[in-house]
Amino acid sequence: MTDAARPGTWSADGPDEAVEQLYAVHWRGLVRLSVLLVHDQGRAEEIVQDAFVAMHGRWGRLKDPDKALAYLRQAVVNRSRSALRHRGVVERHAARERLVEPAPSADETSLARARRDAVLDALRALPTRQREVLALRYYLELSEAEIAETLGISRGAVKSHASRGAERLRDLLDGSDL
């Protein structure tokens, strides 16, 4: 299973193996990506789970770990966007409460929690595209070209969303002790 992390040793010859190997390496990262987009861990897990199921169904077309991973990323971003579209403002606040909160054992923990929440809240205040570009650029560390392909927009658009989003995020976080 750990072989999946090393290029050249990919051995998935069927959709089931592909799911197992990609799950082992990318499940947590993709759920975290979706949390950055929808700010709701339960929902994020459902979204990524659906994306894996869809990837399994597409395996005949993908047949390649890089393509499968690109497909997963795209499915997670698209499904996260749909999830937000279908969710009202009220429910968004309720969703925040559902975030899994580790038992606070020290002041440091709750401070860290507050800091993390401030970033997630600020991200949530951004326009959808800016939020997506920032998450792909700074969390997944994708290239401009990869982001353009994932979102189906031009590289120029990626650039402008990235700079506007970064500026806006910095403004929003100003004064919140970060």
Place this chain on the structure above:
Amino acid sequence: MNPDDDLTRALRDQLADAVSDVEPTDRLVEIRRRTARAPRRRWGAAVGGTVLVAAAASLAVALVVRPGSLGDDDPAVPVASDPVEAPEQALVPVYYVGPGATGPDAATALLYRYFERGGTALDRLMATPSDPDYRTLWPSGSLVSTSGPHGGVIDVTIADAGLRDRPTDMSVEEAELAIQQVVYTLQADAGGRPAVQFRYDGNPIDQVFGVPTSEPVTNAPVFDVLSLMSISDPAEGATYGGSLTARGVSNGFEASVACWLYVGDDGGAYGPYVTTAEGWMAEKLFPWQLEVDLSDVPAGSYTFECTTDDAAGGAEGRGADVDTRTITVE
């Protein structure tokens, strides 16, 4: 993109930190369960996509499609294929819930039209579907009666005021699909597009499964709730020798339809058997028909799968719509 390395580093650290305590629960077992049920293969599994589209276009002209014998709105009525079954029992079109299409933007569940043999549409909505790939969202005894259409409206009476509210194990999407199961099924039964008024104890009821129903409910857009591939023939479990005639309705890229016969889970496939439907793009389903020569296919159990083409190759959008039947070749 990299005007300021400090800013880049700060953003990277902030985003990584923001989700650093998110430890997702393990869902691999659930994913395995959901992907194990129906093995799904795509066009590209045996032939390159472009080649196959060309093949579909050239073979389509050679296939026997009988124009004139098929209308344009819900016409693909299956024929009796299993001589063991009593021929006098009528075929009843029922809309069941099945898997969504394959693309990243696809809904997770869609409605499929299946022709059951015998019974009323209402009874069938509350019974276990003949094809195990499908399910119904209406429990036994939940629907009492139906009448009409009168003045463009069909009445349907629910059995219990408890059906007003959405059960905790039913999603909002499923609740809407449940309502549309009834609307599409009763419309098919009536042979038109009348609206459906849900009633309880003689009066219209304000909501069913949490979905507003004070006014008569019309059918939701085809592209939102229906699978764009539904097989009419073969029926689930049917037996064939020599050849089979497949029929169905679809709406997919360039009207292409490809069917395959799969042996077991990974035992190879016969096909593609290809044709083109009578149309695509307009928001409705178009009939298609194709012949499969079984003379070179050994006796045994097969999964017969038909799929639309996915122009985007799975990269975006809805993806391909797929329907399957289990059949026996003798």
